[in-house]
Amino acid sequence: MSYRTEYRVRRSAVRTTAVAAFSTVVSGVASAANSADTITVPAGCEAVVTIEKESCVATTVLDCGTHFEERSFLNGELHETHIFTKEWAFSGYSLRDGLQTVDIAFDEGHSITLANLVANGTATTARSAQIGTGRLKDLEYRLTSEATLTGETVELDGYPFQTGTLRRSFERISGSNVLDFEFEILVSSDLDLFIEGAYSRQNKTSDPETLDQTPISLKFPDELGFLALRLGEACNG
Numbered sequence: 001m002s003y004r005t006e007y008r009v010r011r012s013a014v015r016t017t018a019v020a021a022f023s024t025v026v027s028g029v030a031s032a033a034n035s036a037d038t039i040t041v042p043a044g045c046e047a048v049v050t051i052e053k054e055s056c057v058a059t060t061v062l063d064c065g066t067h068f069e070e071r072s073f074l075n076g077e078l079h080e081t082h083i084f085t086k087e088w089a090f091s092g093y094s095l096r097d098g099l100q101t102v103d104i105a106f107d108e109g110h111s112i113t114l115a116n117l118v119a120n121g122t123a124t125t126a127r128s129a130q131i132g133t134g135r136l137k138d139l140e141y142r143l144t145s146e147a148t149l150t151g152e153t154v155e156l157d158g159y160p161f162q163t164g165t166l167r168r169s170f171e172r173i174s175g176s177n178v179l180d181f182e183f184e185i186l187v188s189s190d191l192d193l194f195i196e197g198a199y200s201r202q203n204k205t206s207d208p209e210t211l212d213q214t215p216i217s218l219k220f221p222d223e224l225g226f227l228a229l230r231l232g233e234a235c236n237g
Contacts, residue, residue: 037212038227039071049220051195053213060227061193067091070196071212073229088114088194089125090145090168101132101165104143112147118189122148129170141170147185153185157218161186166196179203186215 020234041047045064052058057079059072068084083092089111093102104127112123129143149164166183184197202208216232219225225232 033176033190035125037076037228037229039073045069047227049191049193049218050226050228050231051215052217052219052225052234053197054234056230056232056235057211058228058231059195059213062126062147075235076230081100082196084194085111085113087111102141103132104129112145112166114187114189114192114194117147117149117164118187121151124233128173140173142173144169144171149187156186156215159186159188159191159218161193161195177203184214 019214039047039050039060041062042064045062048061048063049060050060053072056075057072059070062069062071068088070084072079072081078097081094081098082090083094085091091104095101111127112125117123122142124146126142126144129141131137131139131141143166145166147164147166149162152163153160154163155161159160164185164187166181166185168181168183170179170181171177180200180203181199181201183199186195186197187193195215196213198210198212200208200210216234217225219228219231
């Protein structure tokens with residue numbers, strides 16, 4: 001039995017028949033009424049889960065066969081896409097709909113993967129990266145990353161996740177410009193999920209920018225909110 005089948009079965013087992021029936025009816029009505037407010041799943045991809053986050057952020061995880069994508073919508077608009085290998089090694093990034101993209105090289109070194117992070121509690125990597133589009137097109141950077149688990153566990157809709165921090169630093173190969181990111185992360189081997197939460201970013205000449213996208217809940221297939229572009233109370237302000 002696959003991990004997806006297992007967690008769907010576990011989740012279904014803890015519901016009463018009445019709640020399950022009510023959720024199915026409401027989900028069907030909502031899907032019919034709000035089909036324009038849901039993500040379009042690309043050909044060759046399967047949507048795994050939609051994550052409701054603070055700041056009116058909704059992130060849908062896509063399994064695209066050779067890789068994962070986490071597509072995040074801010075206030076209902078595509079904000080950014082993080083791309084990972086099937087082992088959850090960071091491999092690319094797209095701002096909005098390709099306004100700026102980043103490609104990560106895999107021809108050297110090692111990667112931060114979900115398996116080695118969970119096994120060791122910490123993982124680091126250093127790779128080359130290149131801007132693919134936008135005004136910084138073709139600029140080359142050195143990407144260094146460090147992930148560390150805190151040893152603490154939190155529950156999200158009844159599923160345990162290990163908490164941690166992730167730091168990514170992009171440094172120009174031909175200069176001294178550095179852009180630093182720091183994320184809060186949640187990871188689960190059982191669900192095969194690597195979730196990026198609240199983050200900050202800063203370069204040497206600016207004040208830190210922050211976005212609180214702390215995960216609030218998980219929406220699996222057939223549940224109200226799955227594939228939604230906007231979710232929850234954070235969108236009602």
